[in-house]
Amino acid sequence: xxxxxxxxxxxxxxxxxxxxxxxxxxxxxxxxxxxxxxxxxxxxxxxxxxxxxxxxxxxxxxxxxxxxxxxxxxxxxxxxxxxxxxxxxxxxxxxxxxxxxxxxxxxxxxxxxxxxxxxxxxxxxxxxxxxxxxxxxxxxxxxxxxxxxxxxxxxxxxxxxxxxxxxxxxxxxxxxxxxxxxxxxxxxxxxxxxxxxxxxxxxxxxxxxxxxxxxxxxxxxxxxxxxxxxxxxxxxxxxxxxxxxxxxxxxxxxxxxxxxxxxxxxxxxxxxxxxxxxxxxxxxxxxxxx
Numbered sequence: 001x002x003x004x005x006x007x008x009x010x011x012x013x014x015x016x017x018x019x020x021x022x023x024x025x026x027x028x029x030x031x032x033x034x035x036x037x038x039x040x041x042x043x044x045x046x047x048x049x050x051x052x053x054x055x056x057x058x059x060x061x062x063x064x065x066x067x068x069x070x071x072x073x074x075x076x077x078x079x080x081x082x083x084x085x086x087x088x089x090x091x092x093x094x095x096x097x098x099x100x101x102x103x104x105x106x107x108x109x110x111x112x113x114x115x116x117x118x119x120x121x122x123x124x125x126x127x128x129x130x131x132x133x134x135x136x137x138x139x140x141x142x143x144x145x146x147x148x149x150x151x152x153x154x155x156x157x158x159x160x161x162x163x164x165x166x167x168x169x170x171x172x173x174x175x176x177x178x179x180x181x182x183x184x185x186x187x188x189x190x191x192x193x194x195x196x197x198x199x200x201x202x203x204x205x206x207x208x209x210x211x212x213x214x215x216x217x218x219x220x221x222x223x224x225x226x227x228x229x230x231x232x233x234x235x236x237x238x239x240x241x242x243x244x245x246x247x248x249x250x251x252x253x254x255x256x257x258x259x260x261x262x263x264x265x266x267x268x269x270x271x272x273x274x275x276x277x278x279x280x281x282x283x284x285x286x287x288x289x290x
Contacts, residue, residue, distance in 0.1 A: 010031075102134025103138045220240055
């Protein structure tokens with residue numbers, strides 16, 4: 001990972017855009033609808049460090065090399081991270097291609113090496129992120145404290161949220177009925193989470209681009225990962241980084257404890273292993289057609 005991606009909260013924060021022209025207007029459009037206070041600087045004001053005091057981020061956009069250099073230096077003197085359009089050597093951070101769904105934001109970056117590639121990838125991913133995803137996230141933010149209080153145990157809370165994200169509450173939020181969604185989520189919380197875990201088997205022999213979308217989603221949602229030796233490293237890379245790695249012999253116990261486990265096998269699961277999982281939900285995810 002050549003650059004670490006991070007999200008800066010914008011509510012109650014100030015963002016500075018220094019410069020004129022279409023590039024500066026593009027940065028202003030990027031921030032439209034955000035809760036940040038956006039301050040526009042032009043001329044000599046952009047070279048004054050005091051103008052950046054208290055800002056969270058600064059963007060500099062100008063064809064004038066002297067202006068861009070002076071503005072970047074002023075922002076940095078005020079201890080504000082700065083992005084300078086088309087001048088990576090002056091940047092503290094790069095601006096990714098953004099998918100904006102309100103509470104859900106996805107970003108694709110190339111470290112400034114190929115913004116066009118980032119844009120093309122954004123278009124591919126954007127089709128998979130529904131318009132209502134931000135409303136679903138807003139629902140879970142609204143009830144976050146209630147869910148945590150009711151389910152202080154992290155694995156059980158994850159199991160509940162995993163079920164709820166594909167349940168009627170999420171569907172109501174997607175449709176825009178936030179009050180009904182909140183009622184449905186509270187109802188599901190009162191009913192509790194099923195303790196039955198699940199195991200998804202994935203063929204990890206590769207190549208990784210043969211994995212189905214369901215397999216990729218299972219890897220992203222797993223609480224624990226159990227992999228055979230020699231499976232494709234690129235498949236393992238798709239798993240949640242904080243998912244616990246366990247031995248294959250521990251899969252049954254983990255699933256019986258209510259956890260979501262992905263079992264990455266070199267080929268197909270053995271009959272003996274499937275027999276040991278008779279008490280839990282098992283799904284064998286096929287690879288996509290080459």
